[in-house]
Amino acid sequence: MSKIRIGIAGYGNLGKGVELAIRQNKDMELVGVFTRRPPESVKLLTAGIPVYPIAEIEKYQDAVDVLIICGGSATDLPEQTPALAKLFNVIDSFDTHARIPEHFANVDAAAKQNGHLAMISLGWDPGLFSLNRVYAESILPNGGTYTFWGKGVSQGHSDAIRRVKGVKRGIQYTCPVQSAMDAVRSGSMPELSTRDKHERVCYVVAEEGADKTQIEQDIKTMKNYFDEYNTTVNFITEEEFDRDHTSLPHGGFVIRSGKTGDGETTTQTIEYSLKLGSNPEFTASVLCAYARALSRLKAEGRTGCMTALDVAPAYLSPMSPDELRAHCL
Amino acid sequence: MSKIRIGIAGYGNLGKGVELAIRQNKDMELVGVFTRRPPESVKLLTAGIPVYPIAEIEKYQDAVDVLIICGGSATDLPEQTPALAKLFNVIDSFDTHARIPEHFANVDAAAKQNGHLAMISLGWDPGLFSLNRVYAESILPNGGTYTFWGKGVSQGHSDAIRRVKGVKRGIQYTCPVQSAMDAVRSGSMPELSTRDKHERVCYVVAEEGADKTQIEQDIKTMKNYFDEYNTTVNFITEEEFDRDHTSLPHGGFVIRSGKTGDGETTTQTIEYSLKLGSNPEFTASVLCAYARALSRLKAEGRTGCMTALDVAPAYLSPMSPDELRAHCL
Numbered sequence: 001m002s003k004i005r006i007g008i009a010g011y012g013n014l015g016k017g018v019e020l021a022i023r024q025n026k027d028m029e030l031v032g033v034f035t036r037r038p039p040e041s042v043k044l045l046t047a048g049i050p051v052y053p054i055a056e057i058e059k060y061q062d063a064v065d066v067l068i069i070c071g072g073s074a075t076d077l078p079e080q081t082p083a084l085a086k087l088f089n090v091i092d093s094f095d096t097h098a099r100i101p102e103h104f105a106n107v108d109a110a111a112k113q114n115g116h117l118a119m120i121s122l123g124w125d126p127g128l129f130s131l132n133r134v135y136a137e138s139i140l141p142n143g144g145t146y147t148f149w150g151k152g153v154s155q156g157h158s159d160a161i162r163r164v165k166g167v168k169r170g171i172q173y174t175c176p177v178q179s180a181m182d183a184v185r186s187g188s189m190p191e192l193s194t195r196d197k198h199e200r201v202c203y204v205v206a207e208e209g210a211d212k213t214q215i216e217q218d219i220k221t222m223k224n225y226f227d228e229y230n231t232t233v234n235f236i237t238e239e240e241f242d243r244d245h246t247s248l249p250h251g252g253f254v255i256r257s258g259k260t261g262d263g264e265t266t267t268q269t270i271e272y273s274l275k276l277g278s279n280p281e282f283t284a285s286v287l288c289a290y291a292r293a294l295s296r297l298k299a300e301g302r303t304g305c306m307t308a309l310d311v312a313p314a315y316l317s318p319m320s321p322d323e324l325r326a327h328c329l
Numbered sequence: 330m331s332k333i334r335i336g337i338a339g340y341g342n343l344g345k346g347v348e349l350a351i352r353q354n355k356d357m358e359l360v361g362v363f364t365r366r367p368p369e370s371v372k373l374l375t376a377g378i379p380v381y382p383i384a385e386i387e388k389y390q391d392a393v394d395v396l397i398i399c400g401g402s403a404t405d406l407p408e409q410t411p412a413l414a415k416l417f418n419v420i421d422s423f424d425t426h427a428r429i430p431e432h433f434a435n436v437d438a439a440a441k442q443n444g445h446l447a448m449i450s451l452g453w454d455p456g457l458f459s460l461n462r463v464y465a466e467s468i469l470p471n472g473g474t475y476t477f478w479g480k481g482v483s484q485g486h487s488d489a490i491r492r493v494k495g496v497k498r499g500i501q502y503t504c505p506v507q508s509a510m511d512a513v514r515s516g517s518m519p520e521l522s523t524r525d526k527h528e529r530v531c532y533v534v535a536e537e538g539a540d541k542t543q544i545e546q547d548i549k550t551m552k553n554y555f556d557e558y559n560t561t562v563n564f565i566t567e568e569e570f571d572r573d574h575t576s577l578p579h580g581g582f583v584i585r586s587g588k589t590g591d592g593e594t595t596t597q598t599i600e601y602s603l604k605l606g607s608n609p610e611f612t613a614s615v616l617c618a619y620a621r622a623l624s625r626l627k628a629e630g631r632t633g634c635m636t637a638l639d640v641a642p643a644y645l646s647p648m649s650p651d652e653l654r655a656h657c658l
Contacts (some may be wrong), residue, residue, distance in 0.1 A: 137644035316467035
């Protein structure tokens with residue numbers, strides 16, 4: 001059986017993760033990386049894989065079965081995914097929840113135009129968390145769903161810290177509040193404010209002679225980022241920063257509790273959780289599993305745009321339906 | 330929009346659960362219960378719903394969109410589901426894992442014969458646990474999957490206890506071993522024996538004058554049921570039994586940990602868990618969500634047999650694809 005030929009567009013943390021995830025899937029091969037940088041400046045982790053300028057990507061339409069687009073959601077993907085869906089079957093990890101309907105419509109139209117299939121907003125949230133919300137809410141109609149994130153690094157909040165005067169290095173961890181999670185798991189369906197659910201823990205290396213009290217104050221009162229949360233600011237040395245804060249862990253929880261039975265007095269609780277040593281490597285692993293699903297659904301004649309909610313679990317697995325029924329059901 | 334007309338075949342704990350779950354789904358209505366007992370002896374929880382003899386079920390083919398078959402897996406379902414799939418679109422909760430391929434083939438052939446659609450082995454294991462195993466193994470190819478059950482009542486083991494001489498009442502809880510779960514969550518991928526993963530906790534009301542030491546010995550050494558496990562036997566009064574041991578809680582965990590990254594040194598952990606106040610009520614809730622999926626897939630022209638692995642999450646939800654993308658993704 002021929003392998004699924006994967007292309008990667010964009011070679012940051014996520015693109016590197018996809019390169020590594022492809023190694024773990026014996027039915028896939030990486031045929032090339034496409035970049036906006038000068039190709040000779042991009043050093044891959046795998047020997048022998050070509051790097052091409054993204055400006056020439058249309059020349060490689062016949063060489064790529066699925067293109068995994070590894071750009072950012074703020075500005076890259078809203079442009080790139082619809083444009084590339086005209087040329088390739090594509091997958092992205094677009095994660096600006098509020099703009100998903102608009103992005104879906106753009107990609108759907110572009111993909112249909114040339115008979116391609118696209119999958120958007122894959123990863124774990126949106127993605128695995130989304131489908132777990134849908135399963136749980138469909139099964140327990142009378143209940144409440146709660147999503148907690150962390151403990152994990154938020155890139156956006158880390159960037160915000162680094163813009164504060166006097167900050168040399170900075171990183172921010174989003175942490176779920178244990179007492180809130182316990183209340184949710186008990187089935188009491190609590191009403192929880194933003195502050196109740198998560199706290200923000202920052203590690204900062206201050207510049208020499210900087211006013212630490214002022215830095216802490218500036219961070220804690222920053223609108224939209226920190227003012228609605230209980231925030232802790234820890235000052236550490238640069239050595240401590242390099243030793244303890246250079247990986248990108250993340251994770252989270254989707255918990256739904258609901259009531260069933262005569263009088264709806266029975267409590268039922270469904271919980272899905274992730275504990276991720278590396279957020280980009282895990283997201284990349286999700287993208288690769290869906291690349292397999294995409295290649296199969298395309299072979300069945302599907303075109304247009306799909307999300308994790310539209311793909312049956314069996315499509316993700318390298319096993320055949322017979323094997324799955326015998327071994328996993 | 331017309332409601333999905335549901336029929337229930339078999340009115341034990343699971344059938345009652347389905348009756349109650351239908352009340353929570355505004356797009357469904359219960360049109361009748363079919364039973365092997367004299368219909369007048371079956372008292373439903375809902376007023377105004379007719380009870381029919383199952384021997385006359387073929388008369389109601391035009392009145393039922395989806396028939397939920399609530400029989401037992403040992404002897405009922407292997408006969409009933411193929412037979413009824415010739416007459417109706419059907420769903421069952423067949424849970425004898427080793428015989429699923431054979432049951433699937435029988436039901437698939439029967440359903441296709443008259444253009445019906447069937448879904449088998451729905452509930453939580455097989456069912457939700459199965460699809461979580463498939464998602465997790467597809468995303469993390471290099472890893473280990475562990476399923477733990479409990480704390481929950483095992484009907485088979487409770488029945489076995491009650492056959493022991495001197496036992497008046499008895500119930501058995503299957504409990505996951507905390508240290509084994511902790512080891513799995515750590516990502517160490519331990520090798521675990523049957524005894525390592527679960528323990529069995531029994532509550533027994535002894536007959537007057539019975540030899541309790543002998544009862545305990547008889548239970549703990551019972552082949553296939555208890556001899557491979559660490560088993561605890563607690564003797565209690567009949568009052569305590571009635572007060573504390575008449576509900577049917579259950580639950581469990583599917584945990585996969587895997588390695589990603591360059592050198593495969595990053596640990597990633599996916600965990601799905603259920604804490605169920607009532608096993609039959611929850612299983613019934615799963616069956617109803619899949620009844621919705623079945624009615625939609627049938628309208629799209631699907632026939633034959635499917636399992637939870639073949640159904641995309643969106644089909645389970647009362648929301649439209651647009652609503653799902655806007656609110657759940």
